[in-house]
Amino acid sequence: MSEKVIFSIIIPCYNQSHFLEDVLNSILDQEYENFEVLIINDGSTDNTKEIATGYSKKDPHVKLFNQKNQGLSAARNTGLKNASGKFIVFLDADDWLERDFFETYSNAITLFPEFDLYRCGYSYWSADRQKKYHTHLPTKDGLIYPNVVTQNIGACHSILIRKSLADQLGEFDTTLKSCEDWDYWIRAGKVGAKIKSIPQDLVGYRYITDSMSRNAKVMYFALSEVTQRAVRMDRRIATETDSNIDLNWNIAPLVKIHFIKCLGVLLHQGKIEEAFIWYQEEKTKWLWRFELRDFVDFNSQLTFRYFLQPEQIQQLSKEVIPNVKVFFTKLDYSEKEQEKLIRLIFEPQIKKYNHLKYGRFLGACLNKIRF
Structure with a gap:
């Protein structure tokens, strides 16, 4: 690859110093030199600044930018404004790159230079990186539009974007409290971007194995907003x-899918009455009809x-399935229908x-008998 090609790795960090060394080492330990790391310290109150400063002093690849807390999108925008690379990766501070990331992407860019987006496989891991839950390997190449209107194209840090394309898209939307990356990739689709898939992990x-800290309604608002924008001209x-x-x-069927996922978060949290009231409100608003499989x-x-x-399945059986049953009882589903619903929902x-x-x-x- 030409020496002019530089990878800019943009890492927003807000009070995640406990992960920062891990993510930085995953980058700096690779046998590749032509990259830069932009750490955006988004007003952290922990020792993020001290750790990042230490790395920036000992390694010229690392650059630190400090700002008042403005949120993930604003931090990524700061990175975009200061990135000098030809290709950009948006890497959250609690995630990481595998050892052959740069080499593999460098080879892909050399072999397939006509693409503006590249994506690789990714895995969900436990917080301590000791247990792998799931691996997703993409295979499809070509235009991401219009499919990107209905689904995201991958984990944000698994996607490499050419800087010249990023310059056409505008900034990450700071008004969104979630789904800001999906909103960004939809714009990429609307300018005709094609993606090259690398089916390697x-x-x-880091997969958070509970939804207790998630705000279901904030997520739903963001998902709904992005969906409604996606089908309109983006100025x-x-x-x-x-x-x-x-x-x-x-878009009503698309929004309904988002709603069901977020409703599931409330039931996972044990907020049955809130889920029931919310269900009635949104059903009336959108004039939705629900089938069991929904x-x-x-x-x-x-x-x-x-x-x-095993321990997770036991937890679901003991704590979550009863919540779901109560919810469906409130919706007047019969015992037989509830049994079928439990099999459908918890089939895996x-x-x-x-x-x-x-x-x-x-x-x-x-x-085979039951399903």
């Missing part, structure tokens, strides 16, 4: 393209999709439990 993602984009137009799409999305990446360890966990309890062969037979 090159980045790690933040500086370039005129055939894709940046108003779409004649019915509720499968209670089991999402926001809640317990990757809860597949039930199947895993049967494998663990009865062995691979008998568990598979039982699952």
Whole structure:
């Protein structure tokens, strides 16, 4: 790869000093030199500044920018303004890059220079990086629009964006409290960006194995807002393209999927009455009709999709399934319907439990009978 190509790794950090050394070492330990690391200390009150300063003094790749707390999007925008690289990665302080990240991406850019976006595989890990929950490997290449309107294109730090494309998209939206990366990639789709997929696991993602700290309604508002923007012309984009137009799409079914996922967060938190009232409000507002299978999305990446360890399955059985049953009772679903709903929603966990309890062969037979 040409020496002119530089990777800019933008790391916003707010009170995550306990992860900062880990993420920085994952970058600096790689056998590659042509990169820069921009740490954006977003008004941290812990020792983020001290740790980042130490790294910046001993390694010229690392640059530190301190600012008052303004949020994730504002921190990324600061990084964009100061990045000198030809390609950019947005890496959160609690995630990391695998050892062959730079080499693999360098080879991909050399072999496929016509792309402005590149993405790799990623894995969900426990907070201590001792347990891997799930790996996702992308395979599709080409235009990301219009599919990006209905789903994100990957974990933010698994995506490499050419700086010249980023310059066309505008900044991350500081009014969004969630989904700001999806909003950003939708804009990339609307300017006609194509993506190259690398089906290799090159980045790690710390998966929070409970949803107790999530604000369901904030997430839902952001998801709904981004969905509604996605089908309208986006005036933040500086370039005129055939894709940046108003779409004649019915977004109600898309918003309903987001709603079910966020409703699942409330039930995971035990907020049954709040979930019931919210369900009635949004159902009336959007004139939704619900089928039993719609509720499968209670089991999402926001809640317990990757809860597949024995102790986690036991916790779901003891604490969450009863909440879900009470919720459906309040909605006047019959016992038979509730049994079917539990099988639908918790199918991955039930199947895993049967494998663990009865062995691979008998568990598979039982699952075949039940599902």
